[in-house]
Every structure is written in C-alpha cells, then in structure tokens.
Amino acid sequence: MSRHAYQLGLTLAGLLVLVVLWQLGIWQLQQKLPLARLLAPVPALETLIELVTSGEILGDVAASLRRVLVSLSLALLAGIPVGLAVGFWRRFDSATSGAFQFLRMISPLSWMPIAIMIFGIGDQPVYFLLCMGAVWPIILNTAAGVRNLDPGWLMLAQSMSASRLEMLLRVVLPGILGSILTGTRLAIGMIWVLLVPCEMLGVTSGLGYFILDTRDRLAYSELMAVIVLIGILGYLLDSLARSLQRRWA
Numbered sequence: 162m163s164r165h166a167y168q169l170g171l172t173l174a175g176l177l178v179l180v181v182l183w184q185l186g187i188w189q190l191q192q193k194l195p196l197a198r199l200l201a202p203v204p205a206l207e208t209l210i211e212l213v214t215s216g217e218i219l220g221d222v223a224a225s226l227r228r229v230l231v232s233l234s235l236a237l238l239a240g241i242p243v244g245l246a247v248g249f250w251r252r253f254d255s256a257t258s259g260a261f262q263f264l265r266m267i268s269p270l271s272w273m274p275i276a277i278m279i280f281g282i283g284d285q286p287v288y289f290l291l292c293m294g295a296v297w298p299i300i301l302n303t304a305a306g307v308r309n310l311d312p313g314w315l316m317l318a319q320s321m322s323a324s325r326l327e328m329l330l331r332v333v334l335p336g337i338l339g340s341i342l343t344g345t346r347l348a349i350g351m352i353w354v355l356l357v358p359c360e361m362l363g364v365t366s367g368l369g370y371f372i373l374d375t376r377d378r379l380a381y382s383e384l385m386a387v388i389v390l391i392g393i394l395g396y397l398l399d400s401l402a403r404s405l406q407r408r409w410a
Contacts, residue, residue, distance in 0.1 A: 200385045209386035218387070222394070224366035228284065228359075229352050229398070232291035236348055240296045241341060244303025245333070254304070261300070269294040269355055273362065282363035290359045291352045298347035306340025307333065338409055346402040353395045 180202050187201045198204070212218040247254045247261075269290045276286035314336060318328045334341075360369025368391055375384040 200381055204382045205385035205389055208382040209389055212383065212386055212390075218371060218390070221367050221371045222390070224364075225356055225360065225368045226394075228287055228291065228356065228367065229349070231284075232288050232295060232352050233345070233348060235288060236292045236295035236299055236352075237345065239292070240299030240344070240348075241303050243296075244300040244344075245307060245329075247300065248304035248307025248337075261297070265297045270358060273359075277362065284364065286362055287356075287359045287364060291355055294351040294355045295348035298351065299341070299344040302340045302344030302347070303337060306337030309340070310336050339406070342402070342406040342409060346399065346406055349398050349402050350395075353391075353398060357391065 183202055187198065190200075191198055247257065272290055272293055273286070276289045280286040280289060310333065314332050315328065318332045356367070357369040357372060360367035361373055364370055368387060371387050372384060375381070375387065
C-alpha cells in the first residue's frame, strides 16, 4: 500500500469515527428532544444533496466564497507590505509592535457595531471584519520570513549592483514565499471561521444568512446540512492552501 493511500485511509477512518460520535450524540439528545432526529447524519446528508442538486444553496456558496476571496486579497495587499517593513526596519518594528499586539488581541467580532456604524449594512462591514482577522497572520509570517532570509543572498544581490526593486522581486519575495503562504493559509482559516457570524449582519446571501433563514423557518435538517457544507468547504479551502504551500514553498 502506498503512503498516499495509507494516509487517505486514516483520514477516512477519522471521519467515520466523527460520524459515529455524531450519531451517538443525536441518540442521546433524542431522549430529551425528539426533533433532534432531524440533526442526525443521514437526514442532514440527504438534505445537503437536495440543496446542492437543486441549486438552492449554490448562490449562497458563491457569495460566501466571493467574500473570502475579496477579504483575503485585501488582507494580502495590506499585510505583505507592512510585514516587509516590520521585518526589514527594526525601528519600525519597535514602534509598531505594541500597537499591533494590542490590536491583534481584539476579537474582530468586537468591531461589529463600529463597522455597521461606519460602513452601514452590506458587504463592506463584512470585508472590514474579515480583514481585521486575516491581516495579522500575514503580517507576522511575512516579517518572520524576512528575518529568516539568508543574509548572503542580499549581499550577493548587492555585489551584483541589483536595485532595490530587483532585490525585492528577485531575492526577497521568492525567499519569503513559503512564509507568506503559511500566513495565507492561517488567514484563510481565520476568514472562514469569522465568515458565518459576519454574514449575520444584514446581508441577504451567504452561508451565514442561510443559517439564520433555516432557524427562522425551523428547517433543522437544512441547518445541519449547511453546517456540514461549511465544514466541507473549509476543509477544501485549507487543502487548496496546503497544496499551494507545498508546491510553491
């Protein structure tokens, strides 16, 4: 048996154990709450297949993935330059480290009222909140990558009369690509965790909105199906980020 097949088997075994524990928990819950049977694995998976094949949920999935892509792009545009500055200039690092640590420890969800007050209802506050959570791992990992660069690479580039732009594009960014991708993977995880509560801010599409809708309609099997779908999509996003990290790092 190949190593890949062995790892796949272990992954499937772990998922099977999770499903068994899920079903056991529902059986226990049914004793106090008969409607809990709608949250069991079989009804949830059947409902998920119906939602996907009918296309009912595909628009919400597309809206959520769009918000992930936009927020991640904004976080990269802001985080990589700041991370480069923190990694290269000690004075800038010393001047900003306290403020960055202070802001990083504030939950992005704490900014919800302020985001709504500034941006109103819609996608803008969602982008703001997701970026507030995603930018920090990008900054920190980019700065760590700069600090771990081999000084010999920079000295060699300087000896060949490379300009600052050439050093940045040909030496620094390729040298820290692995660190940037690590930060990106962490940022994707952060965005995906924050996405559902952020989509409860008044938007009219997305997986978070769909969860609120199922709650209002008392559609418990659809609620569980969406929770399963969120887990599946999050796993696929992390797998994609991990494969890119292995390929380009």
